[in-house]
Amino acid sequence: MEPPPQTVADICYELPPAAIAQHPLPQRDAARLLVDHGSSLSHSRVARLADFLERGDVVVVNNTRVLPARIPLRRASGGAVEVLLLEQLDERRWEALVRPSRKLQAGSVVRNQAMSVEIGEDLGEGRRIVTPEVGNRRFLEVLGQVGLVPLPPYIEQQIADPERYQTMFGERPVSAAAPTAGLHLTESVFAALHAKGIEVATVELAIGLDTFRPIAVECLDDHVMHSEWYSVPEVTQGLIADASRVVAVGTTVVRALESWGRSGQVEGRSNLFIRRPFEWSVVDLLMTNFHLPASTLLCLVDAFVGPRWRQLYAEALTNDYRFLSFGDAMLCPRKT
Numbered sequence: 001m002e003p004p005p006q007t008v009a010d011i012c013y014e015l016p017p018a019a020i021a022q023h024p025l026p027q028r029d030a031a032r033l034l035v036d037h038g039s040s041l042s043h044s045r046v047a048r049l050a051d052f053l054e055r056g057d058v059v060v061v062n063n064t065r066v067l068p069a070r071i072p073l074r075r076a077s078g079g080a081v082e083v084l085l086l087e088q089l090d091e092r093r094w095e096a097l098v099r100p101s102r103k104l105q106a107g108s109v110v111r112n113q114a115m116s117v118e119i120g121e122d123l124g125e126g127r128r129i130v131t132p133e134v135g136n137r138r139f140l141e142v143l144g145q146v147g148l149v150p151l152p153p154y155i156e157q158q159i160a161d162p163e164r165y166q167t168m169f170g171e172r173p174v175s176a177a178a179p180t181a182g183l184h185l186t187e188s189v190f191a192a193l194h195a196k197g198i199e200v201a202t203v204e205l206a207i208g209l210d211t212f213r214p215i216a217v218e219c220l221d222d223h224v225m226h227s228e229w230y231s232v233p234e235v236t237q238g239l240i241a242d243a244s245r246v247v248a249v250g251t252t253v254v255r256a257l258e259s260w261g262r263s264g265q266v267e268g269r270s271n272l273f274i275r276r277p278f279e280w281s282v283v284d285l286l287m288t289n290f291h292l293p294a295s296t297l298l299c300l301v302d303a304f305v306g307p308r309w310r311q312l313y314a315e316a317l318t319n320d321y322r323f324l325s326f327g328d329a330m331l332c333p334r335k336t
Contacts, residue, residue, distance in 0.1 A: 002307045004276030008215055011302060012293045013313055020154050021322035024164040024183065031184040033287075034316050036305065036332035041315055046184040048192075049287070052331055055197035056244030057285075060236065062179035062252045063202040065170035068147030068162065071132075073110040073117060079103070081110045083117055083130055084150055085143075086176050086208050087229070093120070097209070098128045114146045127209070140173065150176055152325055154292075165325075174229075175207040180289050180325045181250035199243070201236040203256040205229070205270075214294045220275060225296065227271040230256040237266065245284040251297045254304070257282040275299040276306070280334055287331045290316055290323040306335040 005011045025031060029047040044051070053059070069085035081104070084097040098104060098119060108119045114137075120129035134142040149162045159165060167182040190200060209226040217223050240246055240257075248254045259270035261281035273296060286304050290313060291297040301309050312330055321328040 005302060006220055007218055008294045011298045015293055019317060019323045021326035022156060024326045028184050029186045029189050032321055032328040034330040036312060038333060046329060049189055050192035050196050053198050057247055058199045058201055058239045058243035059193060059247045060201045060203060060253050061182050061249045062205050063169050063171050064175040064204050064206060065166055065173040066175050066178050067173045068143055068149055069176050070148040070150040073112045075110055092131050094130050096128055096130045097126050101126045101128055112146055114142050154324060177207045179250045179252045181287050181329055184329055199239050201239045203236060203253055204231045205252040205256040207252055225271040225273045227269040230259055230270055231267040232256060232260045246282055247285040248283045249287045251288055251300050254283050274303050276303045278303040285333050287329055289327050289329050304334055305332050
């Protein structure tokens with residue numbers, strides 16, 4: 001067996017720009033699905049997900065919604081500022097990515113037509129404490145009017161319908177990015193799962209900073225994961241206890257479930273960095289999109305399937321699968 005990845009080079013591959021999906025497909029569940037059968041591979045569609053699962057399985061999804069968290073503002077001098085809300089800290093304050101952070105002193109106020117934002121403490125790496133002000137109006141209402149969907153930087157243009165960067169089952173708007181594997185799921189997929197005796201359960205994980213940032217250190221031991229809030233509801237705990245297999249839809253679900261499995265805490269903050277060697281306790285199968293090179297998400301996939309991920313990714317590239325947030329998906333069992 002190959003040794004676990006130790007450096008960024010160990011989790012890199014060549015991703016042609018043409019393979020990066022720039023827009024969602026017209027039909028969500030028309031996304032392609034590369035299915036790993038352990039010793040062989042097959043090609044299908046997400047619409048047929050139920051065909052590859054069994055009665056008694058539990059499919060777990062992350063049901064958070066994405067905040068329209070990218071806010072364009074201006075300084076008093078007229079210079080452009082962008083605030084990307086990452087996480088709410090209390091009733092007024094947020095942690096945010098601010099550009100250009102270095103040009104803004106603590107106490108600076110930036111504005112647009114509907115809100116002002118006071119720039120506070122510098123947390124490093126472009127992160128600041130910010131305090132938005134919208135007067136007597138509801139903050140989320142104003143944010144919905146002036147905020148933009150925080151698409152990843154490799155998506156070159158805003159999409160026409162912001163709901164296509166939301167899952168069809170999202171509830172609370174607490175994430176700074178979409179749980180992208182869940183973007184493929186439709187009522188038709190859920191109906192097929194139900195008809196086969198496959199339960200669907202939910203977790204919450206508020207997706208944050210590490211989704212936006214590639215690993216910036218050479219040695220993986222030196223990478224520091226930013227923590228994210230998660231919750232595993234009681235009903236989900238019960239379904240998992242009775243499940244034949246647990247199928248995680250997306251890496252964020254994996255992080256929530258394995259954080260619970262490792263700590264015993266059903267709710268809290270997790271900075272779990274999943275990479276080989278990793279002792280799995282909950283998840284048996286993973287449905288996930290194809291991820292950026294040199295990312296913590298690819299480390300997680302490597303921990304789940306082992307070095308075989310390179311064969312899976314090569315197969316996907318050879319067969320013109322679409323990569324990253326609006327791309328296609330794969331379904332793979334955990335390496336035992």
